[in-house]
Amino acid sequence: MIDVAIKLGLAMVVFFGVLNLAGLHTWIERKQSAIIQDRIGANRASIFGFKLLGLFHPLADAVKMFTKEDIIPARGDKVLHTLAPAFSVFFALAAFAAIPFGDRLMLGGRVIELQVAKLDVALLYIFAMLSLGVYGVILAGFASRNNYALLGGLRATAQMISYEIALGIAIIGLILVYQTLDLQDLVRAQGKLLGGWIPLWGIVVQPVAFFVFVTAALAETKRIPFDLPEGESEIIGYFVEYSGMKFGMFFLTDFLETIMVACLAATLFFGGWQVPYLMPDGFHFPWGGSFAVSHWTYVLMGVASFSLKVLFFCWLFMQLRWTLPRFRYDQLMKLGWLGLFPVAVANVVVTASVLYWLGGRN
Amino acid sequence: MAVKVVRRRELTFWEKLYIPQILSGLKITSKHFFRNLLLHIAHRLGLLKHLRASVTYQYPEEPRPLMSRFRSRHRLTVRDEGTPRCVGCMLCETVCPAKCITILAGEHPDPNVEKYPVRFDIDLGVCVYCGYCVEVCPEDAIRMDSGILDVAAYSREEMKLDIHELMNPALRKPVGECNLPFPHQCRLTGGQIKGSWEEVASGRR
């Protein structure tokens, strides 16, 4: 009973945190782009005269989305049309279940893993969820009964499937190195030190995989520079026939996926909740000093470390989004199949060979 | 016709790799981001106010400084006794490329003035703000220096200015009452002539 309650609690925490971050993303998006472009950004929404740097705009947006008329095309498929955005959001959210956001917490003799679902195959699970997200997109395009939407859906599907392959292969190298699909184990494995100094993070052992992964994952999120399925002002995309909160859900999905990618990047390549030189009993610096911390402090520092890393990646992706121009479709396909895919495969081969040569562990 | 073949330069390996380019792009956007972010924070603390963190003007709280030759809404200059300087020569009506000025001239009791506008309307919904009317006026009677920019209305009718609003730029729609003493035609009186020169004379005394 208590186990269930704990799991529920964890789920609530993740749910709450992720959804809020996604909501906040609309604000970050506006403000960051504004600051990059020497502007001020949305700052007019106010409650009792308080403007709070425009933080009420996401709130106003939400109110607007919920109160807007929900339009379903007369000849569209009503059921699928309603289901599609729910699919998208559901799978995007479900993936977060397997993300570990802290080390295990000892509480009253219990061991609580700070991860909603402790899965042996967490990595596979996350990729499965992300792949299922394609359904939301293709269904949206199909159910709208709009040629543009359908074409947008097809573009999105082709793009997501193409890049999923590179994405999948990119992390094989990582799995080869760390020998596990369990993300919690994978993060722990990154706590080791290389030569006593350098934390053995994914980025250190698999730099190529990192670049391939980030690129492909960004393509998965369908945002600039990969926003060919739907380019706000100029490309009609799969959710053209959506309005109100259903449209909002697609929007939310975009942000959720961005956060997901940030989480994955942090977990796989930047040591997840690891803090350099912090062991469960305290800091052990390579130059010999050490500094003991309590268990709670240790766990919270882990959570904080993970959060900071995720936020950094969110910022970085946003920065990229406001820096790069959009690809052309043929360039997009070329990059996926002729660029990332071979590189990822080569990375796997090289990694495998090196590992074999290093000691025939396998 | 001679054909000029323009060849595209082949990209170098580094350029094809794209990553250095992305990084240089990131460098630019990040430079702006951090500089502006720091300035915004400094401004909150009351520092570095002389450096602008953004090019945005927070109109209408913070109006943009107008250049001295900026053309804003028209006004008619006024004589001491409260009649328009305009002598109804209709040169502005003639030169106006948008044909948005409507003037009806009348007899002024002073033979040295002789003529004045009984009606003077400008349809701002049609005006192109070229300033020709100002340039052509021989009497310096019409100017575009009122500094009024926020000319907006919910109907075409409301975009039409009559002699009241032109003589007194402070007036805004709806113009309350007709307070011009000299005989004139305005919308407040439904196109009827109102006022008399005796009123003007008594006002001067």
Next chain:
Amino acid sequence: MPALTIDGRRIDAPDGSTVIQAAEQAGIFIARYCYHPGLSIAGNCRICLVEVEKNPKLQIACNTPVMEGMVVHTNSGKAEDGRRAVLEFLLANHPLDCPVCDQSGECDLQNFYMNFGLYDPRFEEQKVKKKKAVAIGPHVMLDQERCILCSRCVRFTDEITKTGEFGIFNRGDKAELGLFPGQTLDNAYSANVIDICPVGALTEMDFRFKARVWYLSSAPSVCNGCAQGCNIDVHFVLNRPHLNDGARIMRLKPRYNPDVNQWWMCDEGRFGFGWIDRGRLTKVLHHGVQSAWDEAMAAIASSLPQLRLGVIASAQLTVEELFLIREVFHDAQITASVPEAPGSSDDFLIQADKNPNTLGAAWLGFAQRDIVHDALQGRIDALWVFGHDLAKLFGEETLQELSSKLRLFVYSGTNENPTSSSATWALPAAAYLEKEGTFVNCHGRIQRVRQAFPPLLDSREDWRLLLDLARQINRPRHYRNPQEIFLGLAATEVRFKNLNYEAIGTQGFPLHD
């Protein structure tokens, strides 16, 4: 016939002519203020200075007789300098009134300044003040400051009207134009001084401030005020309805025709255009109730064959329309004359007959006939009246009696009047400035009236309505416009034989019995 050279061109000028006339004959324009071809020569403005070879000083072209072998330069540097200096003097005391001056746009001071003046003014002293905006008669406004003392107006009242109201008083820069004490400028031709005044000293009171002259469009026509048929230009504005309360015509100006009116016209004709824009009949009326052209024509056409028709045509109609009336109503009683009292007349232009086309009607065989009497006697039971107001001519009671007796009473005319309201059908007709056609004046000269602007609202030209009616009563005439009607007329009437609109032209064509 002395031969001379002006600006390098050899000209054979008639004996006794002056250099300005010889130049004009060769198409060379010499600036002038005081010179007017219709008036005696005064030679006092000095703007017409030209250089004559072997002559040390510049000469005034308007008063230098031509001589054999003379060599004249009108735009040599010397001549231009001279004219520029004259202009500068003329403008020394001239007020800067152009913005309020009704002459501006057609002012010779402006024109000549732009042509050859273009100097920078040097006059810094106080200008002499004189009287401004003085009404010196029912039609004319005087501004003494603007006057350049050319004396054209003085000579006009001395020589043409012989009324002598004007004089130039005082000396030097105090000299001013004015009326002799106790006079008003109210002769029958007073407004002509407005036309001849080269500047804005004399302006029209009717046209005053109504429009700027550059707003005006112009069309050549003929005055319909009397049998003289003075040639006129119609000045009108169509695209600025806020001016002049939406009236189209702004003013009439005489048009030069040496055989009819020279440069002049009478005030009555000049200011008698008000009815064209005011009080017009604009809708088809059936017993005073608004109706439509189709209904009216169908109703009239269906009842006409059973009725004995009388037609009172009018000498205000064009020759073409009278011809059509004769053709279409060939079995009806027709006349064009009504008992009108003769109007004022003089031995210059004004004729007692106030209709422009009386002779044309007579030549087409329109006889005198008392059709109103016939109608009252019951000899006819349908009456068609073109333009006349029977109430004014025969009295209100006769009109009432007529309208009660007649089975069909059609009025086609331009304006609302008692006749239009008591007619069975009142048809709005186009005014003479709204249609093409010809008038024959009292001297047998056929002249064209031209359409200046389209008929007002629902009104139609009489020729158009006659052609329409002819088709509906199965007597179709295959004309499409007044020109074709006129050709048909020229083919049947000997007096008009071989004539066409081109031959009549803008100056008319003299016809004789």
